[in-house]
Amino acid sequence: MSDSTVFYKSCFLCPRRCNANRNSGNTGFCAETSELRLAWAGLHFGEEPFITAAGGSGTIFVTGCNLKCAFCQNYQISQNGMGAPVDSNTFVKICLALQDAGAENINIVTGSHAVGTLAPYLRIAKSAGLQIPVCWNCSAYESIEALTLLSDVVDIWLPDLKTLNPLMSEAVFAAKDYPQVAKHAIRWMTEHSEPEFTTVFDKQGKKHQKMLSGVIVRHLALPGRIEDSALVLDWFEKHADKRAYLSLMSQYTPVPFSSEEMKKRQNSLNAFQNRFIEQNEFDKLQEMLESYEIENGFYQELVQDTEWLPDFSLIQPFSSELARPIWHWSKPSEILS
Numbered sequence: 001m002s003d004s005t006v007f008y009k010s011c012f013l014c015p016r017r018c019n020a021n022r023n024s025g026n027t028g029f030c031a032e033t034s035e036l037r038l039a040w041a042g043l044h045f046g047e048e049p050f051i052t053a054a055g056g057s058g059t060i061f062v063t064g065c066n067l068k069c070a071f072c073q074n075y076q077i078s079q080n081g082m083g084a085p086v087d088s089n090t091f092v093k094i095c096l097a098l099q100d101a102g103a104e105n106i107n108i109v110t111g112s113h114a115v116g117t118l119a120p121y122l123r124i125a126k127s128a129g130l131q132i133p134v135c136w137n138c139s140a141y142e143s144i145e146a147l148t149l150l151s152d153v154v155d156i157w158l159p160d161l162k163t164l165n166p167l168m169s170e171a172v173f174a175a176k177d178y179p180q181v182a183k184h185a186i187r188w189m190t191e192h193s194e195p196e197f198t199t200v201f202d203k204q205g206k207k208h209q210k211m212l213s214g215v216i217v218r219h220l221a222l223p224g225r226i227e228d229s230a231l232v233l234d235w236f237e238k239h240a241d242k243r244a245y246l247s248l249m250s251q252y253t254p255v256p257f258s259s260e261e262m263k264k265r266q267n268s269l270n271a272f273q274n275r276f277i278e279q280n281e282f283d284k285l286q287e288m289l290e291s292y293e294i295e296n297g298f299y300q301e302l303v304q305d306t307e308w309l310p311d312f313s314l315i316q317p318f319s320s321e322l323a324r325p326i327w328h329w330s331k332p333s334e335i336l337s
């Protein structure tokens, strides 16, 4: 029996445990059947320096999501179903095309609801010649069963730690249990991965540190809820520092949703302030990072513009300096160059 059959028959892949029979074409909260659907793949140059390194990260964006944050900038693909079905042959072709294009890793973005298919497809890709590390870029709303299924194919874990406030997680993505689940998942990741790096050089001869294995925990501070970030930093310092890196992000960007989209989300967005992070909040975040004496923490500069918001209806959803497309859902049988 294949992995996907076991997990998807009465789906218990993630903590939502919807019991939907996805093998028969039914769907649960993530809105996806057992068929893997992807939206975009390409080189991405805007990830953390260890992940982007010299050649860029080989990102593969999966359609659907088991969390569905109200503020999601990728809502076209995570919540509105934009994407195309992909079989194992096409998946392997995409991975190998990214590797040939110089990708430093394969970076699977938001695949938690599709582990039953992605784990065997990644195994096939590795046996077909995929040698670069595989990075699991997720929300941390994962069951230990799903993580175990990935343990032999994933090298780098890149989980979010969105909030440790259950009232916020309930309001923003309808998962009051998120704090407990995410802490458990991240501890599992740190126990199953040792940090390992190598040095690579770009075309100009500049040196970059590249992660081969390890854990980077991302935390996106929410405007008006900076005190919630203190809970995250406190937990990280006590339970994950020295075994994982912390990437503190301050680029919360209010998505210009249509009025119809906004109606669906307004209550959830009211749980914080749907605006950019202000300078005084950014300064406070930096102070907090220093006061917690987190050894392996870094932060991104304050960004206050919407220009980099992706549009996945386009073959180039990002700015051209930030990404190079290799595959797009609108041309599913083509590898782009």
Ligand code: SF4
Binding pocket: 011, 012, 013, 014, 015, 016, 017, 018, 019, 020, 027, 028, 029, 030, 031, 065, 066, 112, 113, 114
């Ligand atoms: S993966 Fe999807 S269908 Fe399965 S339990 Fe999670 S949200 Fe529900």
